[in-house]
Amino acid sequence: MPTSQLNIQAQSGKQYIYSFAGGSADGDASMKNLLGGKGANLAEMANIGLPVPPGFTISTEVCTYLYDKGKSYPEGLFDKDIPEALKKVETELGKRFGDPDDPLLLSVRSGARASMPGMMDTILNLGLNEKTVEGLAEKSGNPRFAWDCYRRFIQMYGDVVLGLRPADSKHIDPFEEILEKWKNALGVRLDTELDAGDLREIVNAYKAAIREHTGKPFPEDPHEQLRGAIGAVFESWNNERAIVYRKLNHIPGYWGTACNVQAMVFGNMGEASGTGVAFTRDAASGENVFYGEYLMNAQGEDVVAGTRTPLKIARLEKENPDIYRQLDDIRTRLEQHYRDMMDIEFTIENGKLFMLQCRVGKRTGLAAIRIAYDMCMEGLIDEKEALRRIEPEQLNQLLRPVFDLGEKQAAIDRGRLLATGLNAGPGAATGNFYFTAAAAEDARNRGEQVILVRIETSPEDIKGMSLAEGILTERGGMTSHAALVARQMGKVCVAGCGSLQIDYKKGELRIEGKDIVLKEGDALSLDGATGEVIAGEIRTRNSEVIAVLADETLAPEDAPVWKIFDQFMRWSDKYRTLQVRANADQPDQAELAVRLGGEGIGLCRTEHMFFGGDRIDAMREMILADDATGRRLALEKLLPYQREDFYGLFRAMGSRPVTIRLLDPPLHEFLPQENSEIEELAGKIGKPFGEVKKRIENLHEFNPMLGLRGCRLGIIHPEIPAMQVRAIIEAACCIKKDGHDIVPEIMVPLVSTVRELEITSEIIHKIARRVMAEQETGVQYLVGTMIEVPRAAITSDEIAKAADFFSYGTNDLTQMGLGMSRDDSGQFLPAYHNYDIFDRNPFESIDIDGIGRLLKLSAKEGREVKKNLKLGICGEHGGDPASIEFCYKIGLNYVSCSPFRIPVAKLAAARCALM
Template sequence: MSTGKSIYFFARGQTDGRADMKNLLGGKGANLAEMTNLDIPVPPGFTITTEVCTAFYANGRRWPEGLDEEIRRNMARLEQVTGRRFGDPEKPLLVSVRSGARVSMPGMMDTILNLGLNDRTVQGLARQADERFAYDSYRRFVQMYGNVVLHVSSEEYEKLIEEVKERKGVELDTQLTAADWKELVGRFKALIQQRTGQPFPEEPEEQLFGAINAVFDSWNNPRAIRYREINKIPGDWGTAVNVQTMVFGNLGETSGTGVAFTRDPSTGKNVFYGEYLMNAQGEDVVAGIRTPQPIRTLQEAQPQAYQQLEEIRQKLEAHYRDMMDIEFTIQDGELFMLQCRSGKRTALAAVTIAVDMVKEGLIDKETAIRRVDPEQVEQLLHPMVDPGQELEVLTKGLPASPGAAVGRIVLTADDAEDWADRGERVVLVRTETSPEDIGGMNVAEGILTARGGMTSHAAVVARGMGKCCVAGAGEVRVDTTARQISVNGRVLKEGDWITLNGTTGEVYPGQAKLVEPELSGAFGELMAWADELRTLGVRTNADTPHDAEVARRFGAEGIGLCRTEHMFFGENRIVAVREMILADDEESRRKALAKLLPYQRDDFYGILKVMEGLPVTIRLLDPPLHEFLPHEEEAVDEVARETGKSPAEVRAKVESLKEFNPMLGHRGCRLGVTYPEIYEMQVQAIFEAATRLAKEGLSIHPEVMIPLVGTPEELSFLRERVEKVAREVMEKAGVQVPYKVGTMIEVPRAALVADRIAEGAEFFSFGTNDLTQMTFGFSRDDAGVFLEDYRKKGILRSDPFQTLDQEGVGQLVQMGLERGRKTRPDLKVGICGEHGGDPASVKFCHRTGLDYVSCSPYRVPVARLAAAQARVEERGTPRGDVCRALEPGGRGRDPPPGRHRRGHRGPRRAPAAGPEPHRPLPLPPGEDAVVLGQLRGAVLPLLRVRGRGGRLSLSYDAGRHRLPRGGAAPRPPGGRARGRPGPLGRRPAPGRGAGPPGGAERPGPPLLPGPTGRTGRKPGPRLPGATGHGLGGGGALRPGVCPGRRRVAAHARGATLVQAE
């Protein structure tokens, strides 16, 4: 393992870890160490690293050599610190064993409390406290261990508890006596012996090793896998294991346990928010079995502990500069912190907290932008319950996660998934949720629980997913056998409609009316900051004036894709479309098209008017004609009646239009070439609408887009006809409208010959849906059958139709961009596939140098924020954050000595003359690294080197820095200045130098000396794991001046990448 250390200890004055070691220690372990360093009361313990977990799986579920001895050594340290001994019958040391991934996965992995208890040590615990507490703790341990490690269902233990309560005539666990718990311990052990054939382990070390194994195993339990899939968490990260001294919240009425957030995780308000239970252990609060008390009442029950907790709240938030989720236990009035982590929050809370913390001076605007997940933003845009309507309130619970949900009642997670697969909207109603319900919660519109509080499993997971949730609605009775719920005698069946109001906690029968939310306040401020930063434009895909209006309200800067075929399906239009398709000659087709013309003109008029002053890209007809004709016999007869044709003629036409592979068939520009009159009608409609609006005094900017072009000749043929019709319409109207003609790049051949296609195109729009389909050879409509298996088996990291494949499809995009701009420097380039609203794809588009992305209206704010984040990432790591690039695969250590943290722009002073000391910096494919160097006395900013599948892009930012005087550096191979945009971002339009402001463009010297101290002579050692672009036969890194305002591209030929000391 790379660290050479498997275990990190934490205790006051002897803590090994810290907060920035999350990749190694997991979030829980890193933060336990950090709180200990902050002198916050934390029970001592140790963390087994995530590297041990990955080694465990790599070794066939066997521990790395020597781990058992290292665990024993750290248990001995724990004994020394606590004054207790593991397995001692008089003063036993008891521990908890918990998981801890690098990101929070609430409830998905396993926990075991009170480990170390057996028939001997329980007596020692009883002598220190009381017998009832000791045997309650013992039965909890046997129950947890039996379930998690020995795989005996928890329901079987609960059934035994219910039997004893029924026999004793009591309702609550707290009413059972020491003798009752003692009896249940024996019955639990007998159950385990019966189910497993083995006795319950009495030896504490055997218990500990079994628990550690079980936590490692829980990384790949079904619910953890499902959670990772939903949240796009890599499966190879592994989990850490935290072994920590037990403190007890169930010692009596002066003890308790709770979960709290330093701010409200639902609204983001700066109020202390949380819940607690007295005389309980930690799992009791989040399990939802008992409804806890709000944190404010702790001030009366335990004023000293509450005051200390309030101080810790302030201390943690000031230190982490984030809203934190904390877990605590009070043992006989003494407070202990068991965990802190960045709190899960709703989209509303994420935005509110980020903006408020900027105003409070805790973070800057760039950090605020980075803090909000773009995917979350969409949740703020969806409807909420209309407050103006009168609604019957069925019941009321706790508003655990805001928003609104309307759906049919389902009572199990499996049913939720089944109903959702059929296209039904569902609300999952449960007595309480458990981690096993994760799949059903993911597909549900909302979640309603009868038990549990604001920090229950349902509430925490729903907030993380952005789902509406009402928890703790105590009047609800769930009957899974009868498939119904009842509220005060009123019965609702499975499948009945129900509405949840996550803002008020109210539940309504039926389908309530929903309204659009207001997009102002903190959300408006955050988006304004994003717009100040981003350089990538954001347009929308819209086919109706309503869609265009919504998108413009959400900040769209134009329309990047208006699909004209969607307009053809209107009630009165489809008949004319079918007449056109069934026509036998051009004259008949033109007659049918003449009927469509006014409809198309009105459509374009409405859309262009809404987007006044902004560009509107209108794609001419794309899908194959057979999509407009029916295939069922009954529908064929109806079409025959509508069009005056015989059923036989309609059937013959349908048959003649059938294609074996219609997505590669007679569609797009091929229709325009075969039937030019179709495109002519559409262009006429566009310009008749545009000239009418121009006469009304509006500024209109139509862009006509030819789809599916694969050859320059196709574009040339159709462009001539577009220009001819546009000219005729504008001459007739007596008004000129500025317009552009361009094409979609969605056929791989088009990217390869983009330099020639650009001769006839004023803009490119990458249709990444079809480009992905044709590049992979996947049918988008059929790939779902196997793509899920590909993801599960690690063949594909994500669905390429959702997140752009940067290594393959992305290379075609980059190639098309470069070749197109080589011919036409002012070429405007964007993408208009589904990828335009995917944050990872948006960031790729920024880095590649596109002008804009286009996405659905509700994704526009997502793309705006993602574009701003791309710009922030390009500008370097913000102040206060650790250097992420220097640790392969993730985040996590301070900059090397000699480099200041702010901006990571290299050494503060120029080094002495002569070659700089250097060391190889290996770059595995798929990882990022940095090279920091010197540019003849001027500080060189960050040079990023990005490897993907053995290919490298290299770039550094020369903006704001004076280039050296005198002596031009050797040009890159090929004899001319050239460059490849790297991950630092966009290459601006050619023709603008990277030299000093106001000065001449001046190339710089070699970045670092080559292996021989010279440049361009002798090959250096090969870069491990990298071949292909940027590597070849000799020389060191050379900076070549790249066309553009700020970029200088570095070219490597056979160089070892080095980092200056």
């Protein structure tokens, strides 16, 4: 431990201050939890010899102490520790803080362990007052520069520390108002056109505004200024925008921020000075080029404020080759040292370069993947580290259709943005909107691209959803029917767009608060990545990856992204141990799953096979039959459809496993509700309208989710699972004769006791034996259950005795375990998030402390009974990276997700294995 570090620690009893000066530092890059990202990287840059202005970091422990102790600071912080650290900076530079002749000025910046750009506060040029500003002017020989610094300092300090910053965008910053009035009076446009006299008068006006708003004069004592600035930085950890940002990015509030106090260097001393922000590679594309912007005669906030147009960093090579070469050398050194793409901030003071910050740069999904791939090819990182570098969700940007960004922005600029909902299914879609599945089908038959717009979707909309380019709903959340099916189908979906006002009868769509009326058949565009709904068409195109998978003709030079994507999938397959299957109900979905690397089907929802055409009529006939004989006659009509569907799935999957869930939902979901539809059905099945209507009414249940569905339906009406099992085994026999050794996994839904599984298993085995005898072909099959009822989870040791596998249906298990309807949870879950009741939506990411304990217990008890019991998950959580990590930890064999989530799940599984 350095001597200076020991001295500071001895004074306060606990070390809160970490200095960086003279080419060395008390800390390093590994200390982000204590020093925050900015402080840790300042220390690291100092340690590797980069030109960093000296300073010190006040650790995150002071921030947490401040909040824990009722806004009081650790003893000795301001009267011993900070003065000692400040003295080191003064010694390094030969200047004194507050010296009226040659003042040391400071910057005070926040810096949490996770980057939160723009969310917390910064104060520059601290230490100026009526005396030191004159000393700075004299010493620099540049009065305009000195008064410009003073003007900037008073505005920042007034906004951040004294509270003059406007509460929202509707109000004008009093300092900006003064500055604009002064510039208008002088007839100038830029701050740089103001001379020293102008700036002196503006400073006086700023001070008058502070006295008017606060009743107190601007503080002249530099040490009082420093204490106020440090306090404001720590308090900004809990400002509104920081809290919102933390919640959006799952950053815990208990982390706190560090505070960095650093000697000022000045980019606003004239045309030989400047400031800039750059990335060591292109943060949008990932291309290995130096990318950034700069301004001469400016301070840092000028680059991002928009008041002056910054210049591209490439121009600096022509304007100042020496500085550019130094920056380019630092760029290389930082990449070699950190082995990552870095975001840097720099200042040029009278021709001398200083580094103010570096951090791992934010980047698009495409850039992240390309950078990791290129760095692996360059030998900076290995393939394991390349996998660790990519957040699985970033792969989505490589898979989804995309809008032409220029066209989209032009549409928004012309006022065509209608509303914003939940971004439930990423991608981009454009087409004419229709309110019903039938209208959508007719439009598609006319050659139109279709957007299906519904108040909320139901299983009966399945065909319209399958034909639509995108789905838009007024109601429903991220796990609503629309969202679930859209993700499975790879459809763009914007859900829960509450500002929509849909009138089915008039065929109109209105937007709350806007004088806009759209008619059915008008064009809409949906951005599933942002949730934006835009009037009119915007051109979309396949992503490069999907274009290759769809066998669109692309020359190798036209598919560089595919090459990178394919390599990441190969690396993922090399290291992961958790298998990835797909939720798929139709052969085309299964084929897509195989192309995307799926290793089987983890959930085939057979109810989705009964909608459309003659199938739904036969299904309704079966439901409304008077007795078992009538049901069997109707089921005989459904048998060929089911057999054909299963054969198609088996053929698409080859010899990969296919898990088929027997009929699960309540029967009323298959029945019409409108009188006109009931009358049409009555005519088809040859029964009176009144009789059919009464029968439908008698099937009404008070709580259908907990009513006659799942295994209960099969036990009460065994002819239903008997037909489905016959179709499965007959299709398996046919596919075996074609040369594929398929092993169907027949899954019994909604069991709560082992006896339910035993009764249903007897039906399954009886029919399977009969079919194999008829076909003179033997096939292997498994019988298991979906664990989706809490009682089943806690009695898994009993249920395992009758099961070959468990598949966790976490959608219903979450609903039942939490006592929450997922379709209605949008009314309260946002508030729950604000109150930190749940870190994440439990219907999107497994509630590990609650529902996760049920899964862990079930897996443990099931395996104690059967060591090789196959365990998987097929709820929507199967595509969530955090849930996949949990599944890996508790020893599941596979996860199953919608086909388009397979690459995300594979990468997440590989990262788990590399932890």
